[in-house]
Amino acid sequence: MEKPTVLTGIKPTGHPHLGNYIGAIKPALEMAEDSSSQGIYFIADYHALNSVQDPQKYKEYTYEIAAAWLSLGLDPEKVVFYRQSDVPEILELHWILSCLTPKGLMNRAHAYKAKVEENNQEGNDPDAGVNMGLFTYPILMAADILLFNSNKVPVGKDQVQHVEIARDIAENFNRTFGDAIKLPEYVIEEETAVIPGLDGRKMSKSYGNTIPLFAEEKALKKLVNKIVTDSTPPEEPKDVKGSSLFTLYKEFATKEEMEAMREKYEIGIGWGQVKKEVFEVMNRELSEPRRKYYDFLNNKEEIDKILAKGAEQARQTAAAQLKRIKEMIGC
Missing domain, CATH: 3.40.50.620 (HUPs)
Structure with a gap:
């Protein structure tokens, strides 16, 4: 067949x-x-x-x-x-x-x-x-x-x-x-x-809100920290639905990490801590592809x-x- x-x-x-x-x-x-x-x-x-x-x-x-x-x-x-x-x-x-x-x-x-x-x-x-x-x-x-x-x-x-x-x-x-x-x-x-892009709208070159896939570690961290969030206090529960940070996080985290982050949202977590963890899982998963990417371009x-x-x-x-x-x- x-x-x-x-x-x-x-x-x-x-x-x-x-x-x-x-x-x-x-x-x-x-x-x-x-x-x-x-x-x-x-x-x-x-x-x-x-x-x-x-x-x-x-x-x-x-x-x-x-x-x-x-x-x-x-x-x-x-x-x-x-x-x-x-x-x-x-x-x-x-x-x-x-x-x-x-x-x-x-x-x-x-x-x-x-x-x-x-x-x-x-x-x-x-x-x-x-x-x-x-x-x-x-x-x-x-x-x-x-x-x-x-x-x-x-x-x-x-x-x-x-x-x-x-x-x-x-x-x-x-x-x-x-x-x-x-x-x-x-x-x-x-x-x-x-x-979602840096400003919460659809990630698009025309909006100038993209995060380069193979940005170097320091640049990636800086860009993740620029992602727009609301003013919800750290101790208040947050909704994962519609959250730009959670949408990005779940694409790079393990199933266990994703569920743990979901619980943190429900209990209450500061956006600064979320950004830190988003950067960590993204950098972890992209570090080896990043190296290969530049090897191919060379x-x-x-x-x-x-x-x-x-x-x-x-x-x-x-x-x-x-x-x-x-x-x-x-x-």
Whole structure:
């Protein structure tokens, strides 16, 4: 019986931060341990081109995301791991799917709608600052997913719509030309769908509230101490629900440590002590990956070798599926 395919990717639009790890990398790595499925992991560098148009940063961020995956335990011998731009079949499928995608579907995409709304509020032309990469982003994501007949796609809550759009596009293709593309399903970790940043809002580069995933020990401690808390006195009970500190703590602590911290919240604990313990478990769990991360960045030739091998594997699968699709449309 054929193994189900699990596919996920991360855009290299900045330095890796805790939100990337907790919301995407960690759940994906846990799935990679499941030998009953085929894991496909990629660096979505073409997606990043919408916002990163400095060649040096573009290359730097790509290496950093690759190093992050590898240092945190992704085993390229057990999964397919590649750079999106090394698999040209993705862009060929992107064009085919574009010809089958109604413009109205793209008009409803969250990222485009948000940009139009922003322009309207500022009195600008509705499409000011909108390039075609932003507008057709969901079609490229659909190509990423559908080219590999993915069964499951782990995503953050804000990416669910893109998987739904990929299903719509696949259904349209299958109705038009016959069944050739599997319909993917999204997988979301509800409890970690929104990772809080330093100011309590969603951790995001655009908010400037991120915690770098591989910050050195002193810098990490300083950043954890900056996390915004309320004015509840130390002796008063606190609710773990909605607590930025507890949300971060439980992602790095053992089950026993997490339950002990929950009890401390119920009894009463000062925010300063919570921050101290959050830093300690984070630093403990990230110290070895941090060392490996910088080792990889100092040996980019090894990263290139790993990605090239992954691209070769990916293209074998991609070429076969693209050939089938092209035959069905008459190419």
